[in-house]
Amino acid sequence: MTGSPIRIASATVTRRAGCCVVMLATGDGMTGIGIGDVAVGAQAKKIATAMLVDADPRGVTGLWQQMSGTKPAAGGAKTHRRAIAMLDSALWDLKARVNGEPLWKTLGGARPRANAYASAAGRSRNVEELSAWFTRMARDHGLQGGKLRAGLRRECDREQLARMRDALARSASEPSLMIDAAQRWSARQAIGWVRAIEKEFDLTWVEGVSDKRDLRGLRRLSDAINAAVCIGAGFSAVADFHPHLLQRSADVIELDIGAMGITAALQVADAAYGLELPVTLAAVNGNIHAQVAGVMPNCMSIEIVDPVPPPWLASDVGIAGGRAIAGDLPGNGLRLEPA
Amino acid sequence: MKITGFRAESYLMKMDRLVGDANLPGGVEMLPGSILYLDTDLGLTGISLGYGGAAVEGLFGAIEGADPREVVALWIRMNDFLHKAGNEGAACAALSAIDMALWDLKAKVAGEPLWRTLGAKQGRVKAYASGLDYCLSDDELFAFYRRMAELGIRDGKLKVGLDLKADLRRLGIMREALSVASPKPGLMIDSNEYWSPKQAVRAIRRMERHFKLLWVEEPARRWDYHGLQKVRRQVAAKVASGENLHTLRDVYPLIANRAVDVLNVWTGQSGVTGLRQIAHMAHMHGIEVSMMNAQANYMAQVAAALPNHGMMEVVDPGREHCLRWDSRIEDGHIVLGDAPGFGIEVDEAKLRALQASPPVGRGKFPFPRREGAGLYIVPPAPGEVPWSGD
Numbered sequence A: 001m002t003g004s005p006i007r008i009a010s011a012t013v014t015r016r017a018g019c020c021v022v023m024l025a026t027g028d029g030m031t032g033i034g035i036g037d038v039a040v041g042a043q044a045k046k047i048a049t050a051m052l053v054d055a056d057p058r059g060v061t062g063l064w065q066q067m068s069g070t071k072p073a074a075g076g077a078k079t080h081r082r083a084i085a086m087l088d089s090a091l092w093d094l095k096a097r098v099n100g101e102p103l104w105k106t107l108g109g110a111r112p113r114a115n116a117y118a119s120a121a122g123r124s125r126n127v128e129e130l131s132a133w134f135t136r137m138a139r140d141h142g143l144q145g146g147k148l149r150a151g152l153r154r155e156c157d158r159e160q161l162a163r164m165r166d167a168l169a170r171s172a173s174e175p176s177l178m179i180d181a182a183q184r185w186s187a188r189q190a191i192g193w194v195r196a197i198e199k200e201f202d203l204t205w206v207e208g209v210s211d212k213r214d215l216r217g218l219r220r221l222s223d224a225i226n227a228a229v230c231i232g233a234g235f236s237a238v239a240d241f242h243p244h245l246l247q248r249s250a251d252v253i254e255l256d257i258g259a260m261g262i263t264a265a266l267q268v269a270d271a272a273y274g275l276e277l278p279v280t281l282a283a284v285n286g287n288i289h290a291q292v293a294g295v296m297p298n299c300m301s302i303e304i305v306d307p308v309p310p311p312w313l314a315s316d317v318g319i320a321g322g323r324a325i326a327g328d329l330p331g332n333g334l335r336l337e338p339a
Numbered sequence B: 001m002k003i004t005g006f007r008a009e010s011y012l013m014k015m016d017r018l019v020g021d022a023n024l025p026g027g028v029e030m031l032p033g034s035i036l037y038l039d040t041d042l043g044l045t046g047i048s049l050g051y052g053g054a055a056v057e058g059l060f061g062a063i064e065g066a067d068p069r070e071v072v073a074l075w076i077r078m079n080d081f082l083h084k085a086g087n088e089g090a091a092c093a094a095l096s097a098i099d100m101a102l103w104d105l106k107a108k109v110a111g112e113p114l115w116r117t118l119g120a121k122q123g124r125v126k127a128y129a130s131g132l133d134y135c136l137s138d139d140e141l142f143a144f145y146r147r148m149a150e151l152g153i154r155d156g157k158l159k160v161g162l163d164l165k166a167d168l169r170r171l172g173i174m175r176e177a178l179s180v181a182s183p184k185p186g187l188m189i190d191s192n193e194y195w196s197p198k199q200a201v202r203a204i205r206r207m208e209r210h211f212k213l214l215w216v217e218e219p220a221r222r223w224d225y226h227g228l229q230k231v232r233r234q235v236a237a238k239v240a241s242g243e244n245l246h247t248l249r250d251v252y253p254l255i256a257n258r259a260v261d262v263l264n265v266w267t268g269q270s271g272v273t274g275l276r277q278i279a280h281m282a283h284m285h286g287i288e289v290s291m292m293n294a295q296a297n298y299m300a301q302v303a304a305a306l307p308n309h310g311m312m313e314v315v316d317p318g319r320e321h322c323l324r325w326d327s328r329i330e331d332g333h334i335v336l337g338d339a340p341g342f343g344i345e346v347d348e349a350k351l352r353a354l355q356a357s358p359p360v361g362r363g364k365f366p367f368p369r370r371e372g373a374g375l376y377i378v379p380p381a382p383g384e385v386p387w388s389g390d
Helices: A038-052 A060-068 A077-099 A127-141 A154-168 A187-198 A215-224 A238-247 A257-273 A289-293 B053-060 B068-081 B089-110 B138-150 B164-178 B197-207 B225-234 B248-256 B271-284 B348-356
Strands: A008-016 A019-026 A031-037 A113-119 A145-149 A176-180 A203-207 A228-231 A252-255 A279-281 A299-304 A317-320 A323-326 B003-019 B028-040 B045-050 B124-130 B155-159 B186-190 B213-217 B238-241 B262-265 B288-291 B312-314 B323-325 B327-330 B333-336 B344-346
Touching: A008 A038, A019 A038, A019 A077, A031 A038, A031 A077, A038 A060, A038 A077, A060 A077, A060 A257, A077 A257, A113 A127, A113 A289, A127 A145, A127 A154, A145 A154, A154 A176, A154 A187, A187 A203, A187 A215, A203 A252, A203 B197, A215 A228, A215 A238, A215 B225, A238 A252, A238 A257, A252 A257, A257 A279, A257 A289, A279 A289, A289 A299, A289 A323, B003 B053, B003 B348, B028 B089, B045 B089, B045 B344, B053 B089, B068 B089, B068 B271, B089 B271, B124 B138, B124 B186, B138 B164, B155 B164, B164 B186, B164 B197, B197 B213, B197 B225, B213 B262, B225 B238, B225 B248, B248 B262, B248 B271, B262 B271, B271 B288, B288 B312
Parallel strands: A113 A145, A113 A299, A145 A176, A176 A203, A203 A228, A228 A252, A252 A279, A279 A299, B124 B155, B124 B312, B155 B186, B186 B213, B213 B238, B238 B262, B262 B288
Antiparallel strands: A008 A019, A019 A031, A113 A323, A317 A323, B003 B028, B028 B045, B124 B333, B323 B344, B327 B333
16 A cells, blocks of 8 residues: 555535535545534635645645644634644544544554543533533433533532532542633632632533633642643644643643644643643544544543534444444544535 | 572462552452572572562673672662663662662671661661552451551551542541551551542542541652642642652652652662662651561561651561561561561472462452543442442
8 A cells, every 4th residue: 555656636625514524535536524613614725725635645744744834824823723633634534544444543542432521611501401411411421521611600600510410420429520611710710719619519620711821820720729720722733732831830731633633632642641641632523532532641531512423424433331432434434424 | 708699589479368459459469479599608698579580680790709798889880780771670670689689698697687787776667557458348448457556556558549438438447447556547548640640639638628648649650740749739648659669860850859758668779779879868858768568578677777767568468478587566666586687588398389389369460550540530340349339
């Protein structure tokens, strides 16, 4: 296989529901799929046409490096990096498909059984609906941890946390509880808020404390509360993580493959491993982060927002017994259902 | 006086009971043992016990023909011999075993117990009980610490980490069992690196609502001075670590960064000579040391002469089947006799019998790392430990 030339013949970007889908196709009909935000589609098309068409998809790390070396065009740096992230995922998919093996194997992993938790971050804040949802996550998928938005009203946080804990108690005697402050606190405010919550609840981590540049504030927060401080949601560049690793301002590093791509996530995970920092993977379409989790020795958990993908998408990752388990389909296991 | 040859023996033994921790909660009862004999032209033989005798072949050339009484110089010579590849891994285990046998010889030449050779005023070391008890039922746990308390031992260290409610219950059991020796027993916990630093903070602070803890052992990875510092800042108990480090160079970052309050020292830290270097450096920095458990508690010979030694771990799982020894536990202390050297003799007939028909039993060292360690907790499965049945 190594000897025969493999070239990307075309790159197309289409729209499905609220997402854009990039398809990198080789001359002999293999296609790698990447899914991203609608807003990055145009930029992805531009980069792919300029740099990926005619390239050998097996050289994904080199291609990532080449793409990352380019300057962002109009639309901003974040859009540019998210477009590269989507293309990077599509390249990994294609590389694994060329090998005729699932992505987790191409990456060097054994079949992943990633520790998964339920995240209600984007859901309704109606407490009955939340409780019903976490109950389903525990009952149908065995999830033993949960994350919800907090930080608006203390009473509301306490009630929601209590209901989430009770719902998850179906699958774990000590469910793992996490909160996302959704930028509502400064690091200083967070100390008082979290300490009050910790009188009643054992929190695994706190994320979304407002200013991610306040390294000293985050470190003080970490020293002042029992829970870990988690940073990294939405970070799209390796460089975003560097000050936090250097200054030890976080205890858990969240890697968002949708924002940073697989190649960069692997790099940051290893850097964090060297500092004894656990990583957690943010939710992605089709839960393909499970494919990647198995090669990160320091992966503590992966976030699940939708255990079952939307109707237009089929995934080879299933969530059962609290774990995300990938199957044997080649590539990242994603398949587009007919429109 | 010259070193003329060596003999390394290994054997497999079935201990009198299971030992376990968070990484292997079900426990093991099989212990691989090794004995190194260093022979001299005067007929005296130095003995050391450990797990590293087999790799001696490559190092023996560095000491062959030398006078065993020059043990510290020989340590330097072996350390220099290993310069390029480093005093690490199997080489470090061999260096440790040789160094201990040399000290045994040096004391035997002087006709005195090693504690006297090393300069101790008396052969007496305070003991604490450590059940390696994850695999014990609640009743067995109580029985172990009560038996230790009846020997006058006032402090105990519990294995913890996979189930906080059980840990709290069992801390209470240990305290109750020890209460006949002291109205305020010293309570310690050991999670054997199963927790991340923040998991440790969460668990220990919850324990500290109910119990005063003397020290918490290995609440972060052995080299992670940031993590150990973090725990040290956030809990009331002292932080202990070091039992998986092997040299002064390994220990240096923990001391330089004020990451520990108590350093665990043991035979594998480049022998008596290397261990003493570590203890001395710790002493200069105001850090206490604690000797790790050993067969027949023979390392009490070394602990007795360390200026900053607090108390030594006593496990007593019954693992001396081919040994005779000259020490006892009395009034909460390991009391050493006057037999020369480490005071250990090998029952050769029993050793041969063990080698001829190795016993069969559950599990075997080394302990592997349990799934989830440092990331998420995998509680004991039903039946995995005697107390996880319900």
